[in-house]
Each structure stands twice: as structure tokens, then as C-alpha cells.
Amino acid sequence: MKKNEVPQDQASTYAGQHKLMYAVDEKGDYTGVPSSGWEVESNATRDALNAINRDRLSAWERAKHGETSPLEFHMYDRRMDLSLLAQTVGLFQWRVRRHLRPAIFAELSDSLLERYCEALGLSREQLQSLPETPPSE
Amino acid sequence: MxxxxxxxxxxxxxxxxxxxxxxxxxxxxxxxxxxxxxxxxxTEPMAFGLANTLSFAYIPLVKLSGMPLIAYRMPPHWIIKGLQKRIGLxxxxxxxxxxxxxxxxxxxxxxxxxxxxxxxxxxxxxxxxxxxxxxxxxxxxxxxxxxxxxxxxxxxxxxxxxxxxxxxxxxxxxxxxxxxxxxxxxxxxxVPSEVDFPEAIPKAIRANFKIMAKAPIPVIGVRGIRYLGKNLQKVARDPRKKDRYLRLYLGHIVRMQEEIGTGGAGFRFVYAAFLNEASRHTHAGLLQEASAKMTEAGDEWRRFALVASKMCRDRQGMDVAELDSILNGCADREMSVWNLLQKI
The missing domain is CATH 3.90.70 (Cathepsin B; Chain A)
Incomplete structure (x- = not known):
């Protein structure tokens, strides 16, 4: 990649920041060049975020209707999935999956709730409730 | 300072x-x-190169958001530990x-x-x-x-x-x-007060040669790049995966290559910058030629990302055979770099 080929696509994912790229100058030597983003990269980032967001909105809807526990919403809201949340709290996935059932989540012990609060960075009240309105983004 | x-x-x-x-x-x-x-x-490229960090690994056993781990460099702490060994830090x-x-x-x-x-x-x-x-x-x-x-x-x-x-x-x-x-x-x-570059650089390059060209399993190094291409063809043949999953998977590869702080093209440009800087200390002609060839490999990786991205957005028909052939092109170019560096 030549210096003048370093993309400057003003990616929203960079929030005005620049990343450092390495590119070749006129003399054939490498130099660091700040880039404001590459559309190819930011599209991939945004697709990944959209995929998480779809799960997040669907979990909010289902939790609102009592079909899943608020835990599922908070998991996606923290950009986690089942395997990552299980790893973070140190439980098998099948146990976390059980805790997504509203009846079982409602009966969860203090120590397990504490572990979920810690993993998700939420207070007890936040973990056990849902935001009033469907989350934006 | x-x-x-x-x-x-x-x-x-x-x-x-x-x-x-x-x-x-x-x-x-x-x-x-x-x-x-x-x-x-x-410099950053010198730290990266002296610790022989360049790699490629396709590891389906480790999953990130349900996708196989694809890495373009050695695992975390490799650079810190590698520098200790290489320069006596x-x-x-x-x-x-x-x-x-x-x-x-x-x-x-x-x-x-x-x-x-x-x-x-x-x-x-x-x-x-x-x-x-x-x-x-x-x-x-x-x-x-x-x-x-x-x-x-x-x-x-x-x-x-x-x-x-x-x-x-x-x-x-x-x-x-x-x-x-x-x-x-x-x-x-x-912290040592100086580095014996003419001594340390060839050692680092030989160690990196082993990773890229002599890995004992087919999912690591240059062979791993070809393996990924074959894997894409396999995913495209799977009726359950050929639509939504394939697109997410290609997006995942692009993110691993470009988004996760790689300096472009999955660290290939950082390594080319290392070879360029190294040529000022030793083996000038050979290292400068290797740097230029590594740049070509990096450019081909960028082309892979561009084409994959177009296919995901339907700006170009999905054609995994083409993606496989671009990846083989990346592998060929990287192999020519290592064939050259083998002489050091």
C-alpha cells in the first residue's frame, strides 16, 4: 500500500479518531500514516454490531412479554453471547441457558445474582429489570 | 526522552x-x-519483527462469537517475551x-x-x-x-x-x-542500552521463517492461508451455512484482518516495515526486496477484504472460488518472501 492509497473514509466507527497504518512513501520506505477509516472495515464492524443489536431488541421484546428473563437482554446489551457470558461468570452454558427462563431466573440465589452483576457490570436492580422503552441504536 | x-x-x-x-x-x-x-x-515494526510475531492461524476449535479464531500474529505476550529473549531485556x-x-x-x-x-x-x-x-x-x-x-x-x-x-x-x-x-x-x-541489530535481525527472521513456512500442522503459517480458502469453499457447499453464516463469516475474517489493530492487511504491512527498517542494519538488498514482496502480499490481502466485502453487500455476485484463489495468491506471495528470507 502506498502512502496516498491509505483510505480516508471518515468512518463513523472511529468517532473522529485516526488509526495508524503503515504504507510506502515516494522513496520506497515505510512510514506511519494516520487513517480516518476504511469503508470495507467499518462495514464489517457495523454488520457485527447490527447482528448483536437484532438479538438485543428481540430479547427485550420477549422479556417484556415474559418469554425470557431480563438476563438475556442484558447479555446482548453488553455485547456478549451465551458462550462468552458463561465463560465470564464461570458456569457451563447449559446452566446459563436455564437462567434465561423467567421462572428459574426469578428464583436465582444471591451468590449467582452477584456473579451476573459482576460479569455484566450492573447493580442488582438493573439486572433484574428491563429498560422501560425499547433500547435505541 | x-x-x-x-x-x-x-x-x-x-x-x-x-x-x-x-x-x-x-x-x-x-x-x-x-x-x-x-x-x-x-520503533513498533522493529519490536514486532525482533520478536518474530508474524503468523497466520485458522483455529476452528476456539470460537469468537461462534466464529473460528483467525489470527495474523502470535498469541498475546509473545512480543514482550520474545523481546526479552532477543535483546536481553x-x-x-x-x-x-x-x-x-x-x-x-x-x-x-x-x-x-x-x-x-x-x-x-x-x-x-x-x-x-x-x-x-x-x-x-x-x-x-x-x-x-x-x-x-x-x-x-x-x-x-x-x-x-x-x-x-x-x-x-x-x-x-x-x-x-x-x-x-x-x-x-x-x-x-x-533495559539494555543497545541492540546488536546485525546479530538479532537474522535470528528473528529465521525464527519467523519456521512459523510461517515449517509449521507442523496445516492450519498454521502459509499452509493455513490455503486451508482457510478451502474452508470457505466447504462452507459455501453447506446448505445450512451458505447464506447468512457465510456472509457473517466473511465479515468476521475482514474484521480480524483489518479492525483489530493490525496496521492493515493482518500485520503484513507492519512486517514489511520491519524488513524495510532492518535493511538499514544488515543484508540491505535482500531485506529491501523481501519488504517489497511482503507489501505485495499485503496488497493482495487488502484486495481479499475488498472483494469479500463487495460480495457480502451484493455489489458483486458471491463467488467463493474467487476468494479461494485470492487467498492462494496471498499464500504464494508470502511463500516467495520466505523463500527469499531463507537465505539469510
Missing amino acids: SEAIADRDTSETQPRSFNHMQSAHCESGVMAAMLSHYGLPM KMKFQTFRDQSEGMSKLDALIDQGKLVGLQTSVYWLPYFPDEMRFHFNAHNLLVFGREGDIYHLSDPVFEQAVTCPRRDLQKARFAKGALAAKGMLYYPEY
């Missing part, structure tokens, strides 16, 4: 004389900044079971005027733009000062130095899950 070393005696809490340098990648950036700060001028590492102990130790070191490296989770660092916050536990940064509960950080992937409140920094240091940092901090105990 050297005047900063002279005032190590004070138990200052003010930000000290430290020059933030922006880097493409966190770990090589942290090490370049740290060594330069302690009087051994070091000595680092002290420490992890903590107790979070408050981990924070007090950091405070004590900072108050002594030391520059401290930390392993952190990107997700919990509040200064990251929201769209870049993902759960990645092996992000490296430097702490160069604090004022009470506000820490002055040099995060190498950012343009300027940043600040972070104590609570968030603690959360980021002690996030659990894959590659959990357990509060890991590190600082140098001994």
Missing part, C-alpha cells in the same frame, strides 16, 4: 515527562514506547487474585515514577468509541501517571494520551473470560 529517567526518585502523582507514540497494534506499541522511554530507541510480570491488591500495587509503582504496562479488556475502557467496544481481554496499554483516582494512560492505538477513572480501569483489568488478564501488570527490570 532521557530526562524523564533522571527524576525517578520522587513519589510524584503528576503526569511525568512521557512521550505518547501512536501505534497500529497495542502490544508492539507498548513495548516500543516503553523501551524508548527507558533510553533504547525502538528483563521484564517483571505480576497477576493478582485480589483486585484491591492489584490496584494498590499499580499505584505504588506509578507513585515511584515507573511506567507500567497493563493487560485490559477493551469493552470496559470508557475512552474507546462505542462502536469499537468489544470483549477482547488482551489489550495492552501503559500507565504513566495518576492524579488521585484519575489515571493517565498511553493507549498505543489512540492519537493522544487519555485518562481513565479508577473504577473503570479496575473493571478492565479484572474482566473475566477467555484470555482473562487477572490484573496483569508488567514493567522492565533491566
Whole structure:
């Protein structure tokens, strides 16, 4: 990649920041060049975020209707999935999956709730409730 | 930079004389900044290359959001440990079971005027733009000062130095899950005053040759690149995966290659920059030629990302045979680099 080929696509994912790229100058030597983003990269980032967001909105809807526990919403809201949340709290996935059932989540012990609060960075009240309105983004 | 070393005696809490340098990648950036700060001028590409960090690995057993791990460099801490061996640097590492102990130790070191490296989770660092916050536990940064509960950080992937409140920094240091940092901090105990480049560079290149060209399993090194191409063809033949999953998978590969602080083309340009800088110390003609060839390999990786991205957005018909052939082109170009470097 030549210096003048370093993309400057003003990616929203960079929030005005620049990343450092390495590119070749006129003399054939490498130099660091700040880039404001590459559309190819930011599209991939945004697709990944959209995929998480779809799960997040669907979990909010289902939790609102009592079909899943608020835990599922908070998991996606923290950009986690089942395997990552299980790893973070140190439980098998099948146990976390059980805790997504509203009846079982409602009966969860203090120590397990504490572990979920810690993993998700939420207070007890936040973990056990849902935001009033469907989350934006 | 050297005047900063002279005032190590004070138990200052003010930000000290430290020059933030922006880097493409966190770990090589942290090490370049740290060594330069302690009087051994070091660039990011040189730190990356001396630690023979370039790699390729396709690891379906390790999953990230349900996708196989695809890595373009050796695993976390490889650069720090590799530099110890290569240039005789000595680092002290420490992890903590107790979070408050981990924070007090950091405070004590900072108050002594030391520059401290930390392993952190990107997700919990509040200064990251929201769209870049993902759960990645092996992000490296430097702490160069604090004022009470506000820490002055040099995060190498950012343009300027940043600040972070104590609570968030603690959360980021002690996030659990894959590659959990357990509060890991590190600082140098001994920094050599110079590097014997004509000696160290060929050694580093030979070690990297083994990784890329002589890996014992087919998913690592140049063979791993071809393996990924075959895997794409396999996914496209699977009726359950050929639509939604294939697109997500291609997006995942592009993110691993471009988004995760690689300096472009999955570290290929950083390594080409290393070969370019190395040519000023030894084997000038050969290393400059290898650098140019590595640039061509990197350009081909960028073309892969571009074409895959177009196919995902239906601006071009989905054709995995074409993607497979571009990946084989990347592998061919990288192999020609290593065939050349074998002579060193």
C-alpha cells in the first residue's frame, strides 16, 4: 500500500479518531500514516454490531412479554453471547441457558445474582429489570 | 526522552515527562514506547519483527462469537517475551487474585515514577468509541501517571494520551473470560542500552521463517492461508451455512484482518516495515526486496477484504472460488518472501 492509497473514509466507527497504518512513501520506505477509516472495515464492524443489536431488541421484546428473563437482554446489551457470558461468570452454558427462563431466573440465589452483576457490570436492580422503552441504536 | 529517567526518585502523582507514540497494534506499541522511554530507541515494526510475531492461524476449535479464531500474529505476550529473549531485556510480570491488591500495587509503582504496562479488556475502557467496544481481554496499554483516582494512560492505538477513572480501569483489568488478564501488570527490570541489530535481525527472521513456512500442522503459517480458502469453499457447499453464516463469516475474517489493530492487511504491512527498517542494519538488498514482496502480499490481502466485502453487500455476485484463489495468491506471495528470507 502506498502512502496516498491509505483510505480516508471518515468512518463513523472511529468517532473522529485516526488509526495508524503503515504504507510506502515516494522513496520506497515505510512510514506511519494516520487513517480516518476504511469503508470495507467499518462495514464489517457495523454488520457485527447490527447482528448483536437484532438479538438485543428481540430479547427485550420477549422479556417484556415474559418469554425470557431480563438476563438475556442484558447479555446482548453488553455485547456478549451465551458462550462468552458463561465463560465470564464461570458456569457451563447449559446452566446459563436455564437462567434465561423467567421462572428459574426469578428464583436465582444471591451468590449467582452477584456473579451476573459482576460479569455484566450492573447493580442488582438493573439486572433484574428491563429498560422501560425499547433500547435505541 | 532521557530526562524523564533522571527524576525517578520522587513519589510524584503528576503526569511525568512521557512521550505518547501512536501505534497500529497495542502490544508492539507498548513495548516500543516503553523501551524508548527507558533510553533504547525502538520503533513498533522493529519490536514486532525482533520478536518474530508474524503468523497466520485458522483455529476452528476456539470460537469468537461462534466464529473460528483467525489470527495474523502470535498469541498475546509473545512480543514482550520474545523481546526479552532477543535483546536481553528483563521484564517483571505480576497477576493478582485480589483486585484491591492489584490496584494498590499499580499505584505504588506509578507513585515511584515507573511506567507500567497493563493487560485490559477493551469493552470496559470508557475512552474507546462505542462502536469499537468489544470483549477482547488482551489489550495492552501503559500507565504513566495518576492524579488521585484519575489515571493517565498511553493507549498505543489512540492519537493522544487519555485518562481513565479508577473504577473503570479496575473493571478492565479484572474482566473475566477467555484470555482473562487477572490484573496483569508488567514493567522492565533491566533495559539494555543497545541492540546488536546485525546479530538479532537474522535470528528473528529465521525464527519467523519456521512459523510461517515449517509449521507442523496445516492450519498454521502459509499452509493455513490455503486451508482457510478451502474452508470457505466447504462452507459455501453447506446448505445450512451458505447464506447468512457465510456472509457473517466473511465479515468476521475482514474484521480480524483489518479492525483489530493490525496496521492493515493482518500485520503484513507492519512486517514489511520491519524488513524495510532492518535493511538499514544488515543484508540491505535482500531485506529491501523481501519488504517489497511482503507489501505485495499485503496488497493482495487488502484486495481479499475488498472483494469479500463487495460480495457480502451484493455489489458483486458471491463467488467463493474467487476468494479461494485470492487467498492462494496471498499464500504464494508470502511463500516467495520466505523463500527469499531463507537465505539469510
